[in-house]
Amino acid sequence: MDHHCHPLRRWSGRLEPNEFRACFSETLDPRVLEEHVPNTAIYRTVLRRLAPIFGCQPSEAAILTARQMADPARYSRELLERSRTGLLLLDHGYTGPDAMGVEEHRAAVPIAQREVVRLETLAEGLVEGHRRMEDWLDAVRVAVREAVRGGAVGVKTICAYRASLRLRWPDQRAARENYGMLRGALRARGGGRPRLGGEPLCHTLVFVAAEECAGLGVPLQVHCGLGATDEDLAESSPLGLRPLLADERHRELRVAMLHCYPYHREAAYLCSVYAGAYMDLSLAIPLATTDGARAMREVLGLCPWSKLLYATDASRLPEMYLVAAQLHREALADALCGLAEERILAFDEAERVGRQILAGNARRLYGLGASDG
Ligand SMILES: [Zn+2]
Numbered sequence: 198m199d200h201h202c203h204p205l206r207r208w209s210g211r212l213e214p215n216e217f218r219a220c221f222s223e224t225l226d227p228r229v230l231e232e233h234v235p236n237t238a239i240y241r242t243v244l245r246r247l248a249p250i251f252g253c254q255p256s257e258a259a260i261l262t263a264r265q266m267a268d269p270a271r272y273s274r275e276l277l278e279r280s281r282t283g284l285l286l287l288d289h290g291y292t293g294p295d296a297m298g299v300e301e302h303r304a305a306v307p308i309a310q311r312e313v314v315r316l317e318t319l320a321e322g323l324v325e326g327h328r329r330m331e332d333w334l335d336a337v338r339v340a341v342r343e344a345v346r347g348g349a350v351g352v353k354t355i356c357a358y359r360a361s362l363r364l365r366w367p368d369q370r371a372a373r374e375n376y377g378m379l380r381g382a383l384r385a386r387g388g389g390r391p392r393l394g395g396e397p398l399c400h401t402l403v404f405v406a407a408e409e410c411a412g413l414g415v416p417l418q419v420h421c422g423l424g425a426t427d428e429d430l431a432e433s434s435p436l437g438l439r440p441l442l443a444d445e446r447h448r449e450l451r452v453a454m455l456h457c458y459p460y461h462r463e464a465a466y467l468c469s470v471y472a473g474a475y476m477d478l479s480l481a482i483p484l485a486t487t488d489g490a491r492a493m494r495e496v497l498g499l500c501p502w503s504k505l506l507y508a509t510d511a512s513r514l515p516e517m518y519l520v521a522a523q524l525h526r527e528a529l530a531d532a533l534c535g536l537a538e539e540r541i542l543a544f545d546e547a548e549r550v551g552r553q554i555l556a557g558n559a560r561r562l563y564g565l566g567a568s569d570g
Contacts, residue, residue: 198284198556199522200563201313201353201418201455201479203512204302206295208269212514214257220514223425223484238486243520250276274307276515280522282308283556286508286563288353288418290315293513311565313351313418314344316406317359317399321390325383330376330398334405341409350563351453352410353418357428359392360399362421363437367404371397407441411449416475416562417441421464422456423480434460435467435476442471449473451562453506456480461492465500475562476500479508482528483521490528497532506562507555529554 215227218234221243234240235257248255251263264272285308289299303310320337327333341352356362375395383391393399410417420428421435435454441447451473457464458481467474478496482489496505507529509521533547542550560566 198286198507198559198565199282199509199511199518200286200453200506200559201288201477201508201510202285202518203288203291203510204296204298205273205306205515205518206293206513207297207301208273208305209295210265210267210269212261212264214261217257217261217514217516220512220517221484223423223480225426239484239520242483242486242524243516246520246523247516250279270305273515276519277306277308280519282518282522284309284311284565286311286313286350286559288313288315290318290353291512296513311348311350311563312344313353314341314349316341316352316354316402317356317393319344320402321393324376324379324391325388328380330373330401333376334401337402337405338409341406342413345413345415349415350565351416351418352406353420353455354403354406355420356399356403357420357424357433359394360396361429361432361437362419362434363432364400364403364440365396366440367397367400369397369401371395372401375399403441407447407450407452410451411447414449414564416451416453418453418455420456421454422458422460423484424456435464436460438467438474442467442474447473451475453477453562455508456510458485458489458492461496462499465496465498468500468504475504475506475558477506477508478525478528479510479521483509483517483524486524489524490531493528493532494535497536502550502554503558505554506559526555 215230218230221239222234244255244260247260251260253259253263287310289312297305319340323333323336327336375398379391407417419438422433435457441450441452454464454476456479457476461478464476468476478492481492509518511518511521529551533551536542537544537547
């Protein structure tokens with residue numbers, strides 16, 4: 198059960214090299230794509246693993262040519278099936294050009310799917326209709342409740358892309374000022390969807406979402422650690438989430454910290470001391486390749502295995518779903534074998550723990566039964 202990933206783009210055979218490379222890097226700089234992504238462990242891994250599937254040389258040119266000759270719908274489905282994923286929890290709020298919509302994705306992708314609400318995208322869409330911040334926050338609460346009633350299984354915040362993740366109880370006057378500026382920028386542009394900004398406002402929104410999630414009994418996913426360069430990694434440590442985890446007011450809240458790397462040790466610590474903390478290593482595996490596998494071993498040194506979740510953070514191309522799934526399972530198998538060799542776990546226990554991390558923990562966290570896919 199992949200508890201955090203994004204939609205695929207519509208099937209297309211033909212891809213430019215940089216489009217393909219962009220799937221295996223978080224850079225936004227075309228020079229990095231052009232000159233440096235081919236010199237990464239993950240890109241070499243991708244080429245080496247895809248070559249036998251396409252029956253070609255492990256080179257970018259050979260793979261892109263073979264890809265173009267294949268029936269895109271058929272091989273995309275084949276790659277997704279090879280990933281052996283049973284259920285996708287999708288964040289549809291992050292969509293590149295040509296991303297499939299919810300219904301289209303359900304029809305095209307042969308894996309069961311549920312949705313997670315992307316908080317900031319939802320909230321940004323409601324700014325235009327609400328003059329006062331309080332009314333806007335009420336509208337966000339209503340929209341989150343409706344989405345969960347409509348089948349969404351969680352809420353995700355990308356606060357780290359809008360402000361520091363070092364959460365502070367916000368000063369309401371400052372938050373109102375942020376909101377006024379947002380509305381002003383919107384008026385100057387003649388309407389549309391603004392980009393949320395201002396720490397007090399962004400943090401107010403996170404605390405409101407946390408309250409709603411606790412009330413609805415769904416987890417709040419929080420983007421932490423590595424991501425695209427429009428976040429400040431120095432401000433993205435999960436340690437900043439302490440007010441959500443340690444405060445009695447959020448006693449019922451469960452927080453799923455996504456990605457975490459290179460702060461995975463900090464996240465493992467939070468999981469070891471706070472009942473509501475859960476984590477994953479999505480994106481770190483696959484992007485950090487061998488270091489992602491090391492991170493898995495480090496996490497299992499401190500994080501209870503009942504709190505570690507499996508996710509790929511894959512998006513766009515089926516190749517990423519497959520390679521991320523393979524690398525993640527291998528890293529997990531390696532880390533659990535390590536625990537078995539140290540005689541911390543018996544081998545049959547290690548296998549049970551593996552299943553728990555791949556699906557059982559997330560099923561419990563999201564309240565999903567076996568019949569949900
Ligand atoms: Zn993501």
